[in-house]
Amino acid sequence: MKKRNNxxxxxxxxxxxxxxxxxxxxxxxxxxxxxxxxxxxxYSERLWPEAFTLAHYGELFTNPSFMYGTWxxxxxxxAFFTMIFSTLMVTLGMYALSRFRFRGRKTILSxxxxxxxxxxxxxxxxxxxxxxxxxxxxxxxxxxxxxSSGAVLGGFIVKGFFDTIPRSLDxxxxxxxASHLRVxxxxxxxxxxxxLTYVALTSFTxxxxxxxxxxxxxxxxxxxxxAVGMWDLVNRYQDSNFTMFAAGAVxxxxxxxxxxxxxxxxxxxxxxxxxxxx
Amino acid sequence: MKQQHVPVTVKPNRERQHRMTAxxxxxxxxxxxxxxxxxxxxGICFLILEGIGLAYLIPRLNQAVWGVWTLGxxxxxxxKVNGSTVLQQGDHSIFLLLNGIIVLLVFFVFLLLYIFNIRxxxxxxxxxxxxxxxxxxxxxxxxxxxxxxxxxFLSIPALGILFFTIMPILFTITxxxxxxxxxxxxxxxxxxDWVGFxxxxxxxxxKSWSHTFFGVLTWxxxxxxxxxxTTYFGGVLVALLIEQKxxxxxxxxxxxxILPYAIPQIISLLLMxxxxxxxxxxxxxxxxxxxxxGLPWLTDPFWAKVTVILVNMWIGIPVSMVLxxxxxxxxxxDLYEAAxxxxxxxxxxxxxxxxxxxxxxxxPVLIMQFAGNFNNFNVIFLLTNGNPLRGDYQYAGSxxxxxxxxxxxxxxxxxxNMASAVGIIIFLIIASFSIWNFRRSKSFKEEDMIQ
Numbered sequence: 227m228k229k230r231n232n233x234x235x236x237x238x239x240x241x242x243x244x245x246x247x248x249x250x251x252x253x254x255x256x257x258x259x260x261x262x263x264x265x266x267x268x269y270s271e272r273l274w275p276e277a278f279t280l281a282h283y284g285e286l287f288t289n290p291s292f293m294y295g296t297w298x299x300x301x302x303x304x305a306f307f308t309m310i311f312s313t314l315m316v317t318l319g320m321y322a323l324s325r326f327r328f329r330g331r332k333t334i335l336s337x338x339x340x341x342x343x344x345x346x347x348x349x350x351x352x353x354x355x356x357x358x359x360x361x362x363x364x365x366x367x368x369x370x371x372x373x374s375s376g377a378v379l380g381g382f383i384v385k386g387f388f389d390t391i392p393r394s395l396d397x398x399x400x401x402x403x404a405s406h407l408r409v410x411x412x413x414x415x416x417x418x419x420x421x422l423t424y425v426a427l428t429s430f431t432x433x434x435x436x437x438x439x440x441x442x443x444x445x446x447x448x449x450x451x452x453a454v455g456m457w458d459l460v461n462r463y464q465d466s467n468f469t470m471f472a473a474g475a476v477x478x479x480x481x482x483x484x485x486x487x488x489x490x491x492x493x494x495x496x497x498x499x500x501x502x503x504x
Numbered sequence: 505m506k507q508q509h510v511p512v513t514v515k516p517n518r519e520r521q522h523r524m525t526a527x528x529x530x531x532x533x534x535x536x537x538x539x540x541x542x543x544x545x546x547g548i549c550f551l552i553l554e555g556i557g558l559a560y561l562i563p564r565l566n567q568a569v570w571g572v573w574t575l576g577x578x579x580x581x582x583x584k585v586n587g588s589t590v591l592q593q594g595d596h597s598i599f600l601l602l603n604g605i606i607v608l609l610v611f612f613v614f615l616l617l618y619i620f621n622i623r624x625x626x627x628x629x630x631x632x633x634x635x636x637x638x639x640x641x642x643x644x645x646x647x648x649x650x651x652x653x654x655x656x657f658l659s660i661p662a663l664g665i666l667f668f669t670i671m672p673i674l675f676t677i678t679x680x681x682x683x684x685x686x687x688x689x690x691x692x693x694x695x696x697d698w699v700g701f702x703x704x705x706x707x708x709x710x711k712s713w714s715h716t717f718f719g720v721l722t723w724x725x726x727x728x729x730x731x732x733x734t735t736y737f738g739g740v741l742v743a744l745l746i747e748q749k750x751x752x753x754x755x756x757x758x759x760x761x762i763l764p765y766a767i768p769q770i771i772s773l774l775l776m777x778x779x780x781x782x783x784x785x786x787x788x789x790x791x792x793x794x795x796x797x798g799l800p801w802l803t804d805p806f807w808a809k810v811t812v813i814l815v816n817m818w819i820g821i822p823v824s825m826v827l828x829x830x831x832x833x834x835x836x837x838d839l840y841e842a843a844x845x846x847x848x849x850x851x852x853x854x855x856x857x858x859x860x861x862x863x864x865x866x867x868p869v870l871i872m873q874f875a876g877n878f879n880n881f882n883v884i885f886l887l888t889n890g891n892p893l894r895g896d897y898q899y900a901g902s903x904x905x906x907x908x909x910x911x912x913x914x915x916x917x918x919x920x921n922m923a924s925a926v927g928i929i930i931f932l933i934i935a936s937f938s939i940w941n942f943r944r945s946k947s948f949k950e951e952d953m954i955q
Contacts, residue, residue, distance in 0.1 A: 235748075236748075236750050236751070239745055239748055239751060240751075242745055243745060243746070243751070243757055246742060246745075246761060247757070247760045247761070249818070250760055250761050250763050250764050250818075250822075251760060251763060253764075253772070253775055253776065253779055253818075254763060254764075254767065256779065256786060257775050267784070268778055268781060268784040268785070269783075269784035269789070270786070270789075273786070315660065315661045315664065316661075318657045318658075318660065318661065319657065319658055319661040319662075321657060322653070322654035322655075322657035322658045323654070323658070325654075326653065326654035328654045328655065331654075334658070336939075338665075339938065339939070340935055340939070341665065341669050341670065341673070343875070343931060343934045343935045343938055344669075344673050344927070344931050345879055345881075345907050345910060345927055345930055345931065347881075347907075347910075347911060347914075348672075348673065348676050348910070348923075348924070348927035348930075348931070349668075349669065349672030349673050349675075349676055350672075350914070351672075351675075351676065351679075351914060351920065352602065352671065352672030352673075352675040352676055353668060353672050355598065355599070355602050355675075356602070356667070356668075356671075356672070359599075359602075359603075371664075371668070372668050374664065375661070375663075375664025375665060375667070375668040375669070376664075376665075376668060376669060378661040378664070378665060379665070379669065406653045431768065434768065435768040435769055435770050437770050437882070437886070438881065438885075438911075442915070453770045456770065456771070456774060457770065457774065457886070460774045460777065460778070468778060471774070471778075475771045475774070475775060478768060478771055479767045479768055479771050482766065482767070482768050483763070483766040483767055486762070486765070486766035487759060487762065487763075487766055
């Protein structure tokens with residue numbers, strides 16, 4: 227068999243790849259360069275600014291009508307705790323559902339699937355009233371509580387992963403006298419590190435980026451998260467304060483983007499294991 | 505506890521009484537049957553639980569049933585007290601309804617516990633009749649940790665789901681059968697009433713509502729199909745492009761292309777909103793530089809729809825690409841070698857081996873993505889906010905999906921009953937779709953066969 231490398235085909239392919247790369251990168255580059263451009267306007271004739279400035283980044287933290295620093299800390303806090311609690315809940319629940327055969331298991335699985343299909347803010351008014359009654363409105367605890375208790379519904383990928391860990395492993399440990407808890411902590415958990423990373427990552431970014439619910443619950447400006455604050459900025463000032471928005475966007479996007487690029491392979495794993503098992 | 509085959513010396517009809525006595529005692533008072541069975545700790549636990557339950561339910565249950573049944577009888581009004589006018593609080597229908605549902609749910613949980621208690625007493629009584637020893641507290645605890653382990657693990661997440669998912673959904677569903685909407689039925693000034701299916705019939709029959717509903721529904725379906733198909737096949741294309749023979753730096757391309765996915769959606773969508781800005785946005789600026797008119801990207805109904813699809817491709821193709829790249833590595837090499845021996849062209853190999861394999865592995869995901877796009881709130885809300893507005897629609901714009909319409913109905917216009925009805929309809933569509941998909945997927949049928 228001889229290897230044919232059609233030069234024509236390769237040229238076209240490379241051209242396409244370059245075009246797609248430009249389309250992928252352009253908006254990112256544009257927002258980054260805009261954040262370094264003097265002035266505040268959205269309009270600019272060229273992509274590459276004539277002069278560079280870091281003033282907009284400073285302005286983010288000094289502008290009194292804009293509490294970027296506070297929002298950043300708020301978001302970090304909420305996302306961190308959501309990550310911890312969600313990962314815990316998802317692993318516990320899905321481990322039980324994957325490893326044990328007990329009465330009502332199929333019902334639970336189907337119920338979870340159905341519950342996950344309700345438009346999430348269909349329940350928002352009710353949650354709003356509940357939070358109002360238990361006096362948690364406008365608190366970060368409320369967000370953490372609601373995010374983490376909903377997390378289990380999205381945990382089917384984790385179940386799929388647990389399903390693939392050979393059961394003979396824990397059966398052997400059981401025969402040696404290990405308790406369920408011990409099997410879980412010293413066999414299953416270490417084996418599922420990639421999956422746990424994936425879950426932690428998605429729940430962190432989920433809470434980091436959520437906008438709808440955060441906007442409903444957080445009523446005062448000091449308690450806002452970044453998403454709510456940035457949305458407010460775009461909605462209220464549209465194109466008059468664009469460069470500051472750009473700087474804010476860069477600061478939000480950089481950590482998450484780096485995390486994602488760094489953890490790509492877990493992502494691939496998560497997506498593919500979700501694919502073959504629904 | 506080892507079971508010993510000691511001949512039982514008690515008389516037969518005395519034996520039968522254990523289980524009946526225990527069960528009856530447990531019916532009378534939860535835990536009494538366990539005490540009778542000499543399971544002291546268990547019995548006391550049941551007694552305490554019953555005490556807590558009664559203490560919670562007795563003062564509330566009556567009020568709850570009344571509240572859910574009537575949704576309140578008195579509006580707030582001004583009353584003259586000692587010559588001055590005072591605002592007297594009336595019944596707040598919505599709080600009554602929600603509190604009622606909470607109390608009824610708690611009641612339901614206790615009812616389950618009560619039934620469990622009777623059953624437990626009965627079974628233990630039966631064990632005693634057979635001459636076996638009733639298990640003691642320590643054994644029960646061990647049993648709980650061993651056989652009931654999954655329930656223990658599931659109980660914490662279940663509690664969260666009960667209060668922050670199930671109950672809110674129940675509450676919202678009930679709203680669809682009330683007339684809770686602005687301007688005439690908003691508590692505390694006014695009461696809310698049960699109206700049965702009126703909201704649903706209004707939605708279908710009233711011209712103004714049905715026009716909006718079917719208009720938005722049509723666009724939602726078109727959007728969901730287009731969004732799914734474009735991102736999916738876009739992803740296939742990009743993945744195949746990278747995986748071609750002879751392409752170098754595969755990893756670099758992949759990392760570049762994954763970038764749009766890595767950026768938080770709220771940022772990329774707000775960013776796109778600026779990018780496609782008709783007046784100052786760079787896209788139109790460049791088009792003008794080439795002597796073109798520039799397009800009304802976000803302000804014209806048709807172009808707004810195009811923009812939404814385009815932006816969604818930018819965000820969604822990387823996800824499909826990653827997925828397909830994963831699937832591609834799983835295709836057995838020898839299939840291709842066999843095809844090459846038979847003299848198949850590149851296109852034939854793609855059509856006969858690659859495409860069927862990809863389709864087979866990703867159909868469930870494809871269908872879930874369709875369901876997700878049906879409810880894709882972020883893209884629409886953050887990019888166009890449903891605009892441009894349409895005068896002939898009830899509170900909806902040209903790009904509004906059912907979900908964003910639902911949002912506007914709820915938070916901006918207080919048409920809670922209509923929003924709930926729309927929500928139920930969305931749910932019915934998505935649920936039937938997904939359940940069908942789930943049932944035919946491998947994970948449900950043969951999940952034990954993986955190993």
